[in-house]
Amino acid sequence: MTRTLAVLAGIWFFASLLMLGAAWLAVSGGPFAIVVLTTLFSGLTGLVASVWLFDRRLLVPIRRLADHVRLEHDFTSTSRQVPPDLTSRSDAVGLLARQLQKLIEESRSYNAALLEQTLNDPLTGLGNRRLLESRLNMLVPLSRRLSCTVSAMMIDVDHFKAFNDHYGHPAGDACLVDIAGVLRDTFRRETDVVVRLGGEEFLVLLIHTGKEEAWALADAMRGMIQALGLPHEYSPVAEVVTVSVGVVTSPNGLLIDIDDMIAHADQALYDCKAHGRNQVAARVIGVEQTAQAFRPSTESTA
Numbered sequence: 001m002t003r004t005l006a007v008l009a010g011i012w013f014f015a016s017l018l019m020l021g022a023a024w025l026a027v028s029g030g031p032f033a034i035v036v037l038t039t040l041f042s043g044l045t046g047l048v049a050s051v052w053l054f055d056r057r058l059l060v061p062i063r064r065l066a067d068h069v070r071l072e073h074d075f076t077s078t079s080r081q082v083p084p085d086l087t088s089r090s091d092a093v094g095l096l097a098r099q100l101q102k103l104i105e106e107s108r109s110y111n112a113a114l115l116e117q118t119l120n121d122p123l124t125g126l127g128n129r130r131l132l133e134s135r136l137n138m139l140v141p142l143s144r145r146l147s148c149t150v151s152a153m154m155i156d157v158d159h160f161k162a163f164n165d166h167y168g169h170p171a172g173d174a175c176l177v178d179i180a181g182v183l184r185d186t187f188r189r190e191t192d193v194v195v196r197l198g199g200e201e202f203l204v205l206l207i208h209t210g211k212e213e214a215w216a217l218a219d220a221m222r223g224m225i226q227a228l229g230l231p232h233e234y235s236p237v238a239e240v241v242t243v244s245v246g247v248v249t250s251p252n253g254l255l256i257d258i259d260d261m262i263a264h265a266d267q268a269l270y271d272c273k274a275h276g277r278n279q280v281a282a283r284v285i286g287v288e289q290t291a292q293a294f295r296p297s298t299e300s301t302a
C-alpha cells in the first residue's frame, strides 16, 4: 500500500512540474500551449486513475492472498477459508483464489493422512509408539503441574506365538484387531493413551488414575478379552485367548519418565507371567520407587 502511495505521490510530483511548465507555456505561448496543457492534464489524470485501479483490483487482492497463505503456513491447525469476496470473483484473481483454496484443502487432507500414518498402527488403528511420545510431551508436564497420579499398563497376549503357529498369521492379526477393539472400548477418556507398542504388546497410559482404579480397569479389560472367546487350543492357560497385564502407578506425578514407567510395567507383567498369566499385577512407585503390590486377578474377583 505504501509503495503504491509513493508511486502516486511521484506521479503527482512530476505532474505538478509539468503543469507548471505548461502554465508557463500558456502564459507565454497562447492557444497551442493551452491544448498541450489540457492533454497533459487529462493524460496524467488517466495515469493516476489507472495506477489506483491496478492497485485496488489486482495488487491488494494478491497481497491478501499472500497473507492468507502466510497465515495458513504459520497456523496450520486453524482451518480458514480464502476470503469469499476473492473466490467469488470471475476474473483471473478469482481463478487464482479458487485454485489456492483447492490446493490448501488438498494439502490439509494430505497432511492429516500423513499424520495419521505416522502416529497410528496400521493393523489395529490404535496409536503407535510415536503417538505415545507426542502425547507424553503434553501430558507429562500437565500431570507434573497438577501433581496427579499416572498409571500405565502393559498388556501382552498369552502364548501368542502358539496362536500364530497354529491358526496362522492372518488369524493372529485378526486376534490383535479384536483385542485392540476391547482396549478402545475400555479406555475412552480423551486423556487415555492407548497404543500398540509392537507385536502382541499394548500400552495404556491413564492420567489422574490411581492404582485401585487402574487395577480394576485392567482386570475388567482382561475379563472382556477372555469373554471374546477367541479359541486358543494350544494355550496352557485357557481354551480361549487371554492377556496378562502389568500395571504401574506413579502417585502425585512423581515419576514422569515413560521409560521408567514402561520398565516397571514390564516388571509387573513379568510377575504376572511368573504367576501363571491371564491376570493383572500392579505396582506402585513412590519417592523411594520400591513399594510393590501384587494381586492376582483371581483374588480380586473372588
Ligand SMILES: Nc1nc2c(ncn2[C@@H]2O[C@H](COP(=O)(O)OP(=O)(O)OP(=O)(O)O)[C@@H](O)[C@H]2O)c(=O)[nH]1
Pocket (backbone or CB within 6 Å): 123, 156, 157, 158, 159, 160, 161, 162, 164, 168, 169, 170, 171, 172, 173, 176, 198, 199, 200, 273
Ligand atoms: N499375527 C501377528 N503376529 C505377530 C505380530 N507381531 C508379532 N507377532 C508374533 O507374536 C509372537 C510373540 O511371541 P512371543 O514373544 O514368544 O510371546 P508369546 O508366545 O505370546 O509368549 P508369552 O508372551 O510369554 O505368553 C511371535 O510369534 C510373533 O511372530 C503381528 O503384527 N501379527
